[in-house]
Amino acid sequence: MANTILIGAQWGDEGKGKIIDVLTAKADIVVRSQGGNNAGHTVIHDGTTYVLHLIPSGILRRGKVCVIGNGVVVDPIALVAELDGLRKLGLRIDGKNLLVSNCAHLVLPYHRMVDEQRELRQGRAKIGTTKRGIGPAYGDKAARTGLRISDLMQPLLFSKKLQAKIRENNNILETLGAKPISYREVNGSYLAAGEKLRPFVANTVVYLHRALQRGKDILFEGAQGTFLDIDHGTYPYVTSSNTTAGGACTGTGVPPHRMDRVLGVMKAYTTRVGEGPLPTEDRQLAQMLHKLGREFGATTGRARRCGWFDAVATRYATMINGIDELAITNLDGLDHVDPIQVCVGYRLNGKRLKVPPCDAAQLDNCEPIYEAMRGWNQSTSSAKKLSQLPLAARNYVKRLAQLTGGRLSIVSVGPTRAQTIFL
Secondary structure (H helix, E strand, O other): OOOEEEEEOOOOOOOHHHHHHHHHHHOOEEEEOOEOOOOOEEEEEOOEEEEEOOOOHHHHOOOOEEEEOOOEEEOHHHHHHHHHHHHHOOOOOOOOOEEEEOOOEEOOHHHHHHHHHHHHHHHHHOOOOOOOOHHHHHHHHHOOOOOEHHHHOOHHHHHHHHHHHHHHHHHHHHHOOOOOOOHHHHHHHHHHHHHHHHHHEEOHHHHHHHHHHOOOOEEEEOOOOHHHOOOOOOOOOOOOOOOOOHHHHHOOOOOHHHOOEEEEEEEOOEEEOOOOOOOOEOHHHHHHHHHOOOOEOOOOOOEOEEEOEEHHHHHHHHHHHOOOEEEEEOHHHHOOOOOEEEEEEEEEOOEEEOOOOOOHHHHHOOEEEEEEEOOOOOOOOOOOOHHHOOHHHHHHHHHHHHHHOOEEEEEEOOOEOOOEEEO
C-alpha cells in the first residue's frame, strides 16, 4: 500500500473511519497526527459499532500497530475511558499495538471550562466547538505554556507545573464567572491516568523512522476535514490544528518525501457540524437524511447540516492537499433522491468564482451554481463492483471525480467493510 495520507476533503464527517478501517488491511501501522477527542470515527464490524475518538481506527484489526502522534492533543482521562470501553468490547490493547507520543500535549479541565465559557459569551457568533477543550489546549501549545505527556510521566514535575497553571486559569475562570478548579482533584486523577498510560508512551518519531527503514507500510489517519483546517478552512469556524495533508508530517515527524500518496475522502453530498458557512446547505435534503437516521455527529450526537455536493470546495481541497486518489462515501444516502444537484461554481456580487473566498462572511454570501443530474431511484448498498451500480450512479461518481480533479479509487455504499467498491 506504501505510505498513505488519508484526509477529509470537506468539513469533516466524510466517513474516514470506515475507509481507514478498510485500508488498514494492507497497512502495518496507522498513525493519528492531529486533533483530539473532538474527532469521532465510527466503524461497524461484525454487527458491532465502534466509535473512536483518540485511538486510530486500525486498532480494530489484529497485528496492526496504532500510533497517537505528537501533533495530537490528548485528554488522559478520555483516553483511558476509550481504552476501557474498547477492552469491554473484546479488543486487546497494550504497548505492542498502541503507542502514544511523549511529545503530545495534554488537554486539562481548565481547557474544557475556558472553551465552554468562550462559546457561551459568543452568543450567535459562537463557533460551535465540541467544548472538549481542544482549542485552548492548542492555544497553550502555541503560547509555549502547555503540559505534555512527558511531563505527566514525571509526577513531581507535572504536579508543580499543574499547580501554577491551575492558579493562572482559576483567575481567568473567575473573571468569566465560572467556578474554580480543584488542584488536588485534577492532580490525583491525572497522575492516576498517567500511570495507566505509561506502558504506551514512547518516542514515536524514532519508532516511525525505524519502521520506514524496515519497509513498513504506514497509513496516516486524518481527523476533521480540509475546511476545518486552522489555516485553510473557513476561519474562524475551524478547528485548532492543521487537518490538511501537511499536518501529517508535522504531527508525526515523518518528512514529506517519505509520503507516497494522498487519499481524499468525501461524501456524495456535503455536511458539516457546528457554525460557519455551508454554501450548498439544503434543509429538505437534511430532513430526508435525518429521517433515515443518518448524519448525526459521532462525538456530540448533534444533527449535521446537510447540502448538495460542492465541487468548488473539493476541487480546492485537491489543490491544498495534493490529493491523488478519491474515496466517495455515503453514495447510498442518495439512492432515492432525484434529481441530484451538484455545485459547480459560486456567484458572489455578480461574479463567478472558481475557488472559495478565504473570508467566511464572503463565502456565506456565495450563491451556488448548480448542475442537475439524474438520480437512480434504487438501492446501491449490495453493489460489489462499479459495474453493478445503476448507470446514473456510475455517471454521478465519475462526474464528482472529474469536477474534483482526483482519480476515483473507492466508492462506499454502506457502513460495513463489505460495502466497499475498489476501482
